[in-house]
Amino acid sequence: MVTETSNLLHYLRLSEFESKYRVKTQAQPVLKQLQASINKRIARFNIKESLLSFFPFITTLRKYKLKEDLPNDVIAGFTAGIMMIPQGMAFAALSTLPPIVGLYISFFASLTYFWFGTGRQLSWGCVAVLSLMIAGVLDKYDNKVNEGKILNSLDTAARPSFLFNFTNTSEFSNQNMSLMPENITERSSMSEKDLRRIEVASGVTLIAGLLLIFMSMIGLSRITNLMSNSLITGFTVGISFHVATSQLKGILGIKIPRHTGIMSIVYTWIGVLRNVPNTNIATLLTSVISIAILYLVKTCVNERFRHRLRVPIPIELLVIIIGTLIAKFVNFHKDFKVDVVKEIPIGLPPPKIPDLELATDYIGDGLVIIIIAYAQTLAMAKTMGLKHNYVINANQEMFASGACAVVCGIFSGYICGASVSRSVVQDGAGGRTQVASLFAAGLVLLVIMVLAPFFYHLPMCILSSIILVNLLSMFQKILEIPKEWRKSRYDCAVWVCACVATIILNADFGLLAGILFSIFLVALRGMLTPIIETGQIHASAGNVELRSVNRYSDIAPLKDVRIFKIKTPLYFVNADIFTSKIFSKTGINPIKMKKQSQTYIVKNNDSGKLDQAIALDVANTEHLLEKNPLACLKVLILHTAEVSFIDLMGVQALQFVITELSLVGVEVLITDVPESILPMLKSTGFLDKNSDRLYLSVDAALASTITQLNSRTDVLSSGDSVL
Structure with missing residues (x-):
């Protein structure tokens, strides 16, 4: 009996189990391990599978059902495209770049994502949060120009071709279609400034895109694990406050300087309050009417009857069209001093590598922006994948995000991502595959090639109104804080910290503070x-x-x-x-017992060993139990x-x-x-x-x-x- 018990205990020990069942392997040099890993990858490499993984659209087209999928994709694509036009122009203005840049991004990003993306319902283009962060990069560039550290003038011979020369179809009419306005002597310096700023944004985008592609190739798609959903949501809500604040001057029709850095939102509000007496009444009335119409139709019609409406009412596009017509016939710009979009060039810019030297100081900013864009896009793609039962490849999504950035950087754009609102609308309109992105891009292309000059008289305050109304859903997330607190206090604390830090410290430091606070909470939970x-x-x-x-x-x-x-x-x-x-x-507490034993030895002048003194204490079990x-x-x-x-x-x-x-x-x-x-x-x-x-x-x-x-x-x- 004793023998059976000892044998049983013998095999229950970890050391015996490991020696009996663990496969013994010999340690190999690092070079041999690397060689074995490479050989294993080569053996598993399959050209067909690699192509299908690298170009997901091939699988989509092979399984495409024309009668079932095409009608849905056409409707969903045109619906998303209708939203892209006003939002692209509005968010480009938010980035402090010309509105036409937003249309370039909407077209090229949608087209590129069709080739490389795995999210079938995602709508790519300008995003408010990313646009504001790009504006922050351009503000840093402007500060350097103002300090005389960078020359902002362009020699005619050295001007990059993509900045001024468009394709043959991009010639303007002799009236309001020329790239340069009629009074060149008064506006030429401003034009050069805008063009150089486009080049800075494009350079940052190109470098960030290449870095993201490299990260995808070495399998760093899990970098977003450092950012929880609570962190991303809190950061996005915090950025939304900056976005809304930046649009106040457009809503009121006032001129205030842009502020950057820590507490910039406070300084902006102070500037707004000081200039309230200078409000342009016509601009304010236009903004109030636009916001009211947009809000009522979005909430009382599109949201309330979303199950009955196959396609939501394109109220943003309607407001832009009606507002542009009224502004033209009433002559808002000349008679009421309302700021309008003015000249928009026709046609696509030819591909051109921007001056990367201008972007070298902002590579870190660009990397942060594109990682945030990727994290938001991946979260949206996973949501759609779970809903429609298909798998999202995180590495491929990282590559697609980088590819979109590279293409947009070559074609005068900046970092973009998947829009949550447009993706939801595209999905609700019945979008089945990435083919819907082609129809959306086609509609945007029509505007770029033909209809762009129509928006000359579009009031800028209408674009600001569109931005504010689109931010309402973000501000409503604040009401969910009590609910999040009941679910998880730690996650709620991360949410609040990221939001508050972003509002006070600005985007870069706010994101860093949120990540550091998340890491601190992880360590704190282990310590508690x-x-x-x-x-x-x-x-x-x-x-x-x-x-x-x-x-x-x-x-x-x-x-x-x-x-x-x-x-x-x-x-x-x-x-x-x-x-x-x-x-x-x-x-x-053995340490305390050692000290007590040492005291006992010293008092009694005992030269015995310390272990014997401790044994004496342990022997006194009754005294220990009393305590x-x-x-x-x-x-x-x-x-x-x-x-x-x-x-x-x-x-x-x-x-x-x-x-x-x-x-x-x-x-x-x-x-x-x-x-x-x-x-x-x-x-x-x-x-x-x-x-x-x-x-x-x-x-x-x-x-x-x-x-x-x-x-x-x-x-x-x-x-x-x-x-």
Whole structure:
């Protein structure tokens, strides 16, 4: 019987299990490992699968059903395209670039995403948040120009061709279609400034796109894991406050300087309040009427009857058309001093690499912007994929985002992404595949090639009104804070921190503050609850669960044995807290007992060993129990199944607990060691040193413990009988 029990315990130890079942591998040099990895990839490489993965549209077209999919894609594409036109112009104005840039982006981004994207219902183009962040980059450039660090003038011979020369179809009429206005002497400097700023934005976009493509090729698509949904939402809401604030001057028709950096939103509001008496009444009335019409139709018609309307009313486009006609016939610009869009060139700009030297100072800004664009796009793609039951390839989406940026950078655009509002509308209109993007791009192309001059008299305040109304859905997320708080206080705290930091510190520092706060909360959660005491609950026959002794009843008592579960990774952040929690929860502090023993030795001039003094303290069990009844402990079991990783300080903390508690007569056993931390335990020598303490499960450790305690009891009882 004893032999069977010993054999059972023999195989329940982790060391024996590893030696019996683990596949033994020999360590290879790094170069050989790299070569083996490359050979494995080459062996698995398949040209057909690679092409289908790199060009997802091939799979889409192969499975395309003309009778079922085409009508839906046509309707959805034209619906999204109708929204692209006003939003593209409005968001381009938000970026402080000419409105035509927004149409370029809408066309080229939609076309590029069709080739490389995996999201079938996504509508690509200008996004308010990204446009404002690009405006921040251009503000930095303007500041350098004003300080004289950069020349803003362009030599005629050195002007990039894409800035001034358009395709043959891009000639303007002799009236209001010329690129340069009639009074060249008064406006030529402003024109050069705008053109150079387009080149800066394009250069930043091109470099950021190339970097994102490189990141996708080396598999860094998981970088967005650093940004939770709560962080992205809070950051986006914070940016929305900046977007809305930037449109106040357009709504009121006033002139105030742009502010950048920390507290810029406060300075902007101060400037707005000071200039309220200078409000242009005609501009204000136009804005109020536009906002009222847009809001009422969007909420009371499109939203309320969305299940009945196959296609939502394109109220934004209607407001632009009607507003442009009224402004032209009433002569808003000359008679009422209302700012209008003015000249818009016809045709597409030819491809041209921008002057990258202008963008070198803003590569970091561009990388932050494009990562945010990718994160938002990936989240939207996953949402649509779950809804329509198809798989999203994160690496391919990163490549597609980079490709869209590269193409837009070559064609006078800036960083863009998938629009949430347009994607929802495209999906609601019945969009089935990426083919809908082609029809949307075709509609935008029609405007660029033919209808662009029509928008000469479009009031800028209408574009500002469109932006404000589109931001209402973002501001409504603030009302969800109490609900988020009830769901998760940690996530809600990240949401609020990212939002407030973005509002106060501006976009770059706000995002960084949100990421750092998220990391801090992760570390804090590990520091607050590294361990909990657990006990066994016999839920059913043969089914035993480990649960917290503080939160569950009917815990089966274990004499002289306590079980602690380590709930977090064990690393430098919580290593010291882990050891202090162990000592406080067991009621035994070996360090304090050492100090008391040393004091005892000094007072009695005893030259004996310190270990003997500690043994004397342990022998006085009755005195220890009087101080802390919980200290009656002989075996401590550490359940490590939830320790996802461990570092050197974590290993040292474990060894410290084992060593210190052993000195006071408490045996420490470790169970359920995850395979992920075994290499660290082995490389530090922990496995070899403590092989007799490591068990496969809590049940195995308890079986060994009970056997040992019973054997000790038998020995003691037999000794008493002899005496």
